[in-house]
Amino acid sequence: MVIDALLLDMDGLFRHWRDTGARAGERRAGLPAGTIDRYAYQHPNYRLAQLGVLTDDDWAEDVADRLAADFGPTARTAITPWRADRGEIDPTTIDLAGQARSHGLPVAILSNTTTAFRADLAYHGITTLFDQVFPSAELGVDKPAPQAFRLAAHHLDVAPDRIFFSDDEAVYIVGARRAGMHAHRFTSPAGLAARLTLLGIPSPCVRPSAASPPQPEQRQGRAADRARTCSANLATGNSPSSSTVSAGSRGTAAAHRCTCASRHARTSASRPGSSGQIDCASIRLRSTSTGVLTK
Structure with missing residues (x-):
């Protein structure tokens, strides 16, 4: 992969x-x-x-x-x-994104949000953290519609099957997969770091921290809105497999290794005498030009 x-x-x-x-x-x-x-x-x-x-x-x-x-x-x-109130930024996932970009991997955001999104990034001082951002208010379509993911891939100039997507909403994982992307449900920064490591993407060691607050119960209204959105956009009864949902917890220990197991075609695991492991620092990933989405 x-x-x-x-x-x-x-x-x-x-x-x-x-x-x-x-x-x-x-x-x-x-x-x-x-x-x-x-x-x-x-x-x-x-x-x-x-x-x-x-x-x-x-x-x-x-x-x-x-x-x-x-x-x-x-x-x-x-x-x-x-x-x-513009929310609170999680420094752990910010570090994860920065680490991926430091190794030449573009990082983009796809978010169901309003026209205030770019101003919010500026408010938090993270405008330059992402190579591109795709607010649904600019795309004119929202998750989990596969078209939202295809549009993001188009603007990234990357084929959907070469994009890794992560979201904390299970139904959005379904939409990403239907668009052809590799998708993993986010459960924690450590789980995301472990999954990136398994893919051969360098990521820092992450330990569970109380600094990552859970989503508040008060957001029930937004959860209900997501359900209405999903009904309008997803013409499928499928749901993410339990193996995908739990993959982050199974692989958490991998985030603390300095080397990562080979899981895709870029490794030399198939060669005679290969150990099946690669040094994370030796990975070179294709870099694309930085850009922004315009209406």
């Missing part, structure tokens, strides 16, 4: 949401907990924002208008704290 590019999800891998801004806004405006989730992420206009039909500002203003209509004008005071 030859991998020429990494395509990764953003939220759940590089960025985590605790929804502290939404809860602070609700307390300020005297709204019941979970109100912003319902009015923002469970409303159909959120999907329109993810597809670029509405801008991020249009969507936020619509949320404010509906809150004010139902709870009175003071409900608008909840918007500022909610909008100020």
